[in-house]
Amino acid sequence: MAHRLFSCFGKRSSSSHSKHENGIADLSAQEERRGGPVVVELFSSQGCATSPEAEMLFSRLGRGDFNLELPVILLAYHVDYWDYMGWKDPFGKSQWTVRQKAYVQALNLDSIFTPQIVVQGRAQCVGNDQDALLSCIASTTRVPAPAFQATFKRPTPESLKVSLTGALRTKVDQGANIMVALYESGLVTNCTNGANKDRVLANDFVVKRLEKLCSVKDISAKKAVSEKLKFSLWEGFNSNKCGVAVFVETTTHQISSSQNFQLPDNL
Structure with a gap:
């Protein structure tokens, strides 16, 4: 039944960062005057033959x-429902599959597929369709970014403590969750089996933790x-390759505002 539920589709900017060496980051005055960033989520898998093209587009x-x-x-969220095809994605998690299924329901889609792009939780397209991706981004509604200050500490080698203080800068009438994602770039995998056998796969902005x-x-x-909040860290964690994204998500999975931080060097 899996082949009926899941599809692997072929083809049919820069991030906003604030960074300080002391581990405290906030928005610049220029960033505060303009609209906030747009959250672009990629659902991908190393077990999907067309996901590497989408990953390359995402990195660009x-x-x-x-x-x-x-x-x-x-x-970038790596789902796990292609693992049965012969290659277990080392970044794949059932948690990300659950997140994508929530979007399938919220956006009234017929099926779940990779690669898929979701913009602000409000619009979606096939992940390796460049024109559709750029159109989704350009047409989205922007709101002010939160004015958070972020402090990062390593209480233990295995954990990262994130402290956030500031105003959302957008009114929240109905219930919403403030989510924090810890992601890593510059990942390279030698794929030895599955749909991408014998390929070297490069992945950026891979979400490792979401709380x-x-x-x-x-x-x-x-x-x-x-x-x-406190994140548990993984073996080989390197703060120079990681960032933290903060976003406000409604109960219907729409994203209203967001802010991005690079981690301090040598944290």
């Missing part, structure tokens, strides 16, 4: 190859939020 987007007029936050910072409801744009 992150490098700024398309000269976008708005900042983007890129998050809820807190839930909010009936909060004004100026109301301050101050919360902390």
Whole structure:
């Protein structure tokens, strides 16, 4: 039945960062005056024959190859439903499959597939369709980014503590969750089996951890939020290759505002 539920589709900017060496980051004055970044999520798998093309497009987007007029936050989720095809994606998680299924329901789609792009939780397209991707980004509604300050500490070698304090800068009437994603770029895998056998696969903006910072409801744009969370880290963690994205997600999985941080060097 899996082949009926899952499809592997062929073809049918730069990120906004703030960075300080002391582990505290916040928005620049210029960033505060303009609209916030757009969250672009890629659902991909090393077991899907057409996902590498989408991953390359995603990396180009992150490098700024398309000269976008708005900042983007890129998050790549590797799903696990292609693992049965002979190659187990080392970054695949059932948690990301569940997230993609939630979008299938929220966006009234007929099936789940890779590679898929979801923009702000509101629009989607096939992940290796460059024109559709750029169109989705250009047409999305932007709102101010949160004005968070972020502090990063390593209480133990196996953990990362993130403290966020600031205002959302957008009013939240109905319930929403403030989510924090820890992602890693510059990953290279020698694929020895499956649909991409004998290929060297490059992956950027791969989400390793996603946690809820807190839930909010009936909060004004100026109301301050101050919360902390702790991530468990993985073997080989390198702060120079990682970033943290913060975004406000409604109960219908739409993303209203977001902010991106690079981790300090040698954290």
